[in-house]
Amino acid sequence: MCADTPETPDYKDTLNLPQTDFPMRAGLPKREPAWLDRWNEIGVYDRLRDKAKDGSRKPFTLHDGPPYANGHLHIGHALNKTIKDMIVRSHQMMGYDSRYVPGWDCHGLPIEWKIEEQYRAKGKNKDEVNVVDFRRECRAFADEWVDIQREEFKRLGITGNWADPYLTMDYHAEAVISDEFMKFLMNGTLYQGSKPVMWSPVEKTALAEAEIEYHDHKSHTIWVPFKVANAGEGSDQFPNLFEKPFSVVIWTTTPWTIPSNKAVAYNPKINYGLYEVTDAAPDNWAKRGDRYVLATNLAEDVFNAARVEKYKLISELGSGALADLTLSHPFAGIDGANGFWDYDVPMIDGDHVTDDAGTGFVHTAPSHGADDYECFVKRNWLDRMTHNVGEESEFLPHVPFFAGLKVFNHKGKEDKANAAVIDKLVEVGGIIARGRITHSYPHSWRSKAPVIFRNTPQWFASVDKEVGDGQDTYGKTIRERALNSIDQLVKWTPQTGRNRLYSMIESRPDWVLSRQRAWGVPLTCFTKKGALPTDPDFLLRDEAVNKRIFAAFEAEGADCWYEEGAKERFLGNDYNAEEWDQVFDVLDVWFDSGSTHAFVLRDREDGTEDGIADVYMEGTDQHRGWFHSSLLQACGTKGRAPYRNVVTHGFTLDEKGNKMSKSLGNTIVPEEVIKQYGADILRLWVAQTDYTADQRIGPEILKGVADSYRRLRNTLRFMLGSLSGFTEADRVDPAEMPELEQWVLHRLAELDHKVRSGYQSFDFQGVFSAIFNFATVDLSAFYFDIRKDALYCDGDTLRSRSARTVLDILFHRLTTWLAPILVFTMEEVWLERFPGDDSSVHLVDIPETPADWLNEPLAAKWAQVRQARRVVTAALEVQRTDKVIGASLEAAPVVHVRDADMLAALKTVSFDDICITSDIQLTGDPLPNEAFRLPEVEGVGVVFEKAEGQKCQRCWKILPDVGLHSHPGTCKRCNEALS
Known part of the structure; x- marks a missing residue:
């Protein structure tokens, strides 16, 4: 110096x-592992728990939404776990006993698939393998990935009870999951129903809404006329309407559902008309003289699609003209069908029908659509349901013409069913137009393959039936309890999470609990042979049986359900095993993770006294996933939400805002970031981003x-x-x-x-x-x-x-x-x-x-000091840029201050030290024209002057007294310091 x-x-x-x-260079990639080892050696997490044993610290628990034990971590995992870690650590350092038990979701289809792939590679068939042996292989696969992911999470610097995490496949967990299921059995909300559910032909199982994502899909579109077979009372009310035959036209993007049609829906609020084709090409499907009923707003679009050159309106129609119509199925009476479709097709009203697109009528196949099904439930027509499509999306053997044809093949690609149905419609004159449309369509979020709606027997939890457990503080039904919990018990970060989940719960159907797979917790219940699902004694409800199941699962795990003699073992001597069927469907994995509040928060020593977490924190997709299933499950078994705070993060995109994908080559892998920069840089990226929205990285x-x-x-x-x-x-x-x-x-x-x-x-x-x-x-x-x-x-x-x-x-x-x-x-x-x-x-x-x-x-005073300093430093920077001075200590500026209060404030501080100048003069004289000013700081001007004197050889200030002291070349202050 x-x-x-x-x-x-x-x-x-x-x-x-x-x-x-x-060091200025951090060297984080090489040095961070040593700190991890050190924390493990000195037992930081356990020592923090010891600090709380005297009861001096309030417990704080973030409950971990379990990642799936399958594959290496992606950037979303890193974001998620880092946010959780910041929540846990910050609350610990603010005086809480902040606990974090990491967990893993271990059951389910992706793991099952991996084992099946291994079998196929060896030429083996899964169905030929003993189910217990198969489940053990799934367990070993999950166990291996838990260990891999645990080390990857720890490398991110995540604190927690890594030595004792929770796994949904642990014996106690499986016992509690089955016990939680049996609470639904006992409280009356469990039932078996046959209704359309989203079904994956690739995975051959039912899927819940949480397992669905929507992608663009190219579908066939067809316009199909249903001939009027009977006018009912309408023939008297509108005699001129029935002078000539006419048809009601539907439009659908799922031609394969036409063989299962049972009704056509209309909306009384829509205006309809009877139209006649007056000019069309001879080879057209819609012929001259044909009459069709269409929504007024859509008639032109339909005739354009049907290549009709001219048409005319015969009569405007109100809903009264439609209500009593009876239609014929397009395949009614055709040769080779043996009367399969020779039934009446009624017209029904439905609010779900619109005139935004199509024809204003909806073809209704209650076995293949949610709205269709609800229309039939409303009319008590469930005996009219069809069972025409199998688990591989194939038409079953009893369906004429189409038996064995599939909608989608085993890879999720379109197969032959749609084309075959369309060809048959063309053959019998049952179509007036066809086309293709790209639209948003449901896909399995695991296989990424399209799904179908399919009527199958499944197990459901009713969300609107009164729960007979006496825990009615927040409502009598699961839906009421969930909605009241959302508004009365939970704080949402961001608040939009509340709106999203509330609307989902408000409109959701009953919860589909069952899956037709092998790797999971079975639905531990028995059904009476020969009884109908509606019979009071269809389900066995016996606490003694439930206790035997729980004890066995606790000791041996859920595999014992599949052992030979399991039915006799669990039923005991009180029941004749020949009179009961054992259910072998497995629970939806969302029920597994939704039950974690019971076997983690309630049952563990490091859980919570009331089984309720302070925070659940996951991505926004979990409004339809873990947040959702945990809420439903807890409301069914404990009467309220299992969380007090729900924190949500968005998705991680690349630098341009695009979704990451391997095909685009824009993925950011946490391991690579850590190798280049270190985990702290990745953590700092998390801290610098607004995680409540989608964030970018690159x-x-x-x-x-x-x-x-x-x-x-x-x-x-x-x-x-x-x-x-x-x-x-x-x-x-x-x-x-x-x-x-x-x-x-x-x-x-x-x-x-x-x-x-x-x-x-x-x-x-x-x-x-x-x-x-x-x-x-x-x-x-x-x-x-x-x-x-x-x-x-x-x-x-x-x-x-x-x-x-x-x-x-x-x-x-x-x-x-x-x-x-x-x-x-x-x-x-x-x-x-x-x-x-x-x-x-x-x-x-x-x-x-x-x-x-x-x-x-004091803060107000120093705000003025800093404002004045800004003007001085800016003025000196001009002199430095112009090479008038090399350093600010060469200056002794004159500072003109118009405001008396500011001037007084500056005179009470060492303003020359604050401006890092050797001297400074403060004056209230008017600002000279040549004074430097900053537009944003009113009333302060600086006139540059050079400092007078010599440079102190110790502090470098230029002062008049340098050289006048005992230590050569020093100022008074430095001379005293040396003395």
Whole structure:
């Protein structure tokens, strides 16, 4: 810091320069694993639990939504687990006993598929393998991936009870899942029904709404006329309408459902008309003279599709003309059908019918559509349901012409059924137009293949039947309890999550619980042979049987349900096993994960007293998934939601806002980011993003994150170096400190409130932004910049000791504030000052900040000081750019201040030190024309002057007294420091 000259000694060694081994280059990828090992060795997580054994800390539990034990982690996993970790760590450091038990979803189709693939590769058939052996292979597969994913999560710096996670395939978990299911059995909400469910022909199982995603799909479209067979009373009301035969035209995108048609729906609110074709090509399907009933708004579109050149309106029709019509199926009476379709097709009214597209009529196949089914339930017509389509989407053997033809093949591609139905319609004159349309269509989110609606016997939990368990505080039905829980018991982050889930629960159908697979928890119930599902004694309800099942699952796992003699074992001597059927469907895996509140929160020692979590946190897709199923399951068994807070994050996209996919080559893999930058950079990306919306990540974004990290690391390095050798003897009471230090403490008190409230509300972006701006703007660019001179050049002065005291206070705040985010870096910073076998920043709390540090009048004064300083530093930067000066210490500007209060404030502080100049003059004289100004700072002008005197060879200030003291080439302050 000084120039060597023959006349003066080198004073460099007399300066109090920062001393630290803390490296500017972090080297995180290589160094982070060592900190992980250290935390494991000193048992940080367990020691934090020990701190709470005296009851001094309020429990706080984030319940982990279980990831699936199948495959390496993707960037969504990293985002999810990092947010959870920040929630857990921040609450721990704010004084809670913050518990985190990681968990895994282990049952279900993807694992089953993997084992089946292994069988196919060996030429084996799954159905030829003993089911217990098959399940054991699935268990081993899941177990292997749990271990792999556990290490990958730990590498991200995630804290938790990794030694004892929860797994849905653990024996106790399987026992509790079955027990929770049996509560539905006993409380009357469980029933077996035959209704259309979304069915995956590829996976050969029913799917819940949570397992469906929508993608564009190209479908056939057909316009089909249903001939009027009987006018009913309408022939008397509208005699002119029935002068000639006519048809009601439907439009559908699922031709394969036409063989299962049982009705045609209309909407009484729509205007209809009877139209006649007056001109059409001879080979047209719609012939001259044909009469069709169509919605008035859609007639033109239909005739265009049918290539009809001219048509006329015969009569406008009201709903009264349609209500009594009876139609014929398009395949009625055709040769070779043996009368299969020779039944009446009634007209029915339905609110789901619109005139937005199509014809204004909806072909109704109650076995293949939700609205269709509800129309038949409303009329008590369930005896008219069809069973024409099998589990591979094939027409069953009893269906004429189409037996064996599939809608989709085993790869999810369109097969022959649609084309065959269309060809048959053409053959019998049952079609007037055809086309193709690309539209949003349901697909399985696992196989990515399209699904169909298919009528199959399934097990359901009724959401509207009164739950007979007496837990009616929030309602008598599952739906009522869920809706009241959403509004009365749960806080939503962001609030839009409430609206989304509420609307889903409000309109959802009954919960489909069953799956036709092998790897899962079975539906542990028995049905009476020969009884109908509607019979009172159809289901066996016996607590003694339930207890035997629970005990066996607890000891042996759910595999024992499939062992030989299981039925006799569980029924015991009270029942004749020959009179009962054992159910072998498995539970929807969403029931498994929805039950975790029972076997994790309720049953574990590190759970919660009331079985309710403080936070559930997952992605926005879990409004239809885990948030949803957990809510339904808990409302059915404990009468309320199992959570107090629901926090939701969005999806992760690439830098351009595109969804990540391997085919596009835009995926960001956590492992690769960690190898290049370290886990802390990935964690910092999470903290800097608004996770409540969709967030973006990519190479350029990560570079920006790394730059922010370097700036923050530089701030921390300066603090560490300046605190070298600091002891309690150096500490200064805040009341004795200079105003600048008191202002820093005021800012700390403000920030402490913001950090704590931000962590409480899970606003990590707000927390980090506030800390980062404070560290880089208030500290590095202002406070540190000013106090470097005092820290380096002062002797043992109040000013230097006050500055070091504030740095110590800053150290404890910044490290603990940032520890939940930058877990590795803050540990490094902490150990640089407090090395030791048991030392860790993660074992301490955020220090309490005294309320009397807040000083609003002082803050207002220093806001004026900083405003004036901005004008001075900007003026000096102009001189530096013009090479008039090389450093600000060469200047002694004159500062003109119009406002008397501001001028008075500036005169009470060492404004030359604050502006880092050798001297400064303050005046209330009018601003000269040549004075430098900033438009945003009114009434302050700076006239540049060079400092007079010689440069102090120790502090580099240019002062008139340099050279007049005992130590050559020094100013008064440096001479005293050397003396």
